[in-house]
Amino acid sequence: MSETNIVNRRKVALVTGANKGIGYEIAAGLGALGWSVGVGARNEERREAAVEKLRAAGADAFGVPLDVTDDASVTAAARLVEERAGRLDALVNNAGITGGPQEPTTVDPDRVRAAVETNVIGVIRVTNALLPLLRRSPSPRIVNVSSSVGSLTLQTTPGAETGPISVAYAPSKTFLNAVTVQYAKELAGTNILVNAVCPGFTATDLNGFRGVRTPQQGATSAIRLATVPDDGPTGRFFDDEGEVPW
Template sequence: MSETKTALVTGANKGIGYEIAAGLGALGWSVGVGSRDVERGEAAVAKLRAAGVDAFGVPIDVTDDASVTVAAELMGERGGLDVLVNNAGITGGTPQEPTLVDPATVRAVVETNVLGVIRVTNAMLPLLRRSPSPRIVNMSSTVGSLTRQTTPGVQTGPISAAYATSKTFLNAVTVQYAKELADTNILINAGCPGFCATDLNGFRGVRTPEQGAAIAIHLATLPDGGPTGTFHDDDGPVPW
């Protein structure tokens, strides 16, 4: 591994993912811009490079085994990996009331938001294990908090049998990874960016993508011995 830290951010060609890549790049990191759309990924890389970021494109479809395998090989050829930010995600559209949602919608959302995270994480783990300070950040949401969902008076957004439940699932998976990796130096945590204005929500959010990226950058740069298996937003720990 070189002294320069290397990160991979999935879904980084736009929105919060792009700002995570920009923020890590501003710290002097080399950043892999993960993108399913090659042209959009290349455009994002060009924009980041123009801003002085050591960025490179990583074509990756988190729902496809072969694509993820090739992406891991590319990261290996680049010299390794210190931080993985699992940011790629979808909402699944509407309706999402459990009595109305199409099971295929739930399946598609889980495939990206949960199985995609498992697929990418497992492919990148051999590289992360060789890093002196490896970090994994799973971009979640407070709508996935069962505590908040079941607390009277707490606003958790619309009823969501696909998106919200996928984030609950992702949170549970994050905990299981932390338990399995407890005897290693790999720190894995979930972070919520808040309700940011992105195309994921029709730009209805009240926070900027740059603000949303802050929690991922914080968790990606935790010191050795920092927390693992936690769920945070900008205000601190979020109840599971």
């Protein structure tokens, strides 16, 4: 039996930013469930190292060169997934950036622009490129990795823990949450379920490994939403404890 036919018998996922941290653990978790997993990442060396590590653990993993901020890269990634699998059952938009001082009165506008380009426009770019392949799946899922710091409800709740003042990263996640809702509204009545997820304060290089959760713990909710049944939620925002207010 050819490799393509074997893949077609498996569910297929693409995880962006999957060469390390939460993205890698999402890929590992789906791979452990028997999925064929595309490891989307820009850095070739780290991407291929992640693929080899996943394969060594028994996962059916394949590398997908992917820069979510580049149209040509995203188009090529969609073509690669189509050639390998012919469809996509789950897209996990995990790639994201943060970093640096973000006080609104002194921030470099380019920092805000970069956060929105990766964390929001990149998600739209990748989702739209992969949507034709998702439509070929009997149970397609889109999971956008967000953060509770993007919740306006929590940001305006006295005493709520929402991290440091951030005019780039946090608002980009608010924007992503709004985008998630709009996709869910447009795709209502189809079999495509679209949700946002907060992995919690996870120790990754985005926060200098200051998080209190492991990447494996941070991946849990995204894996659950990527595998939610057909009567599952859409247009909602979750973490491990349940629904997060927008």
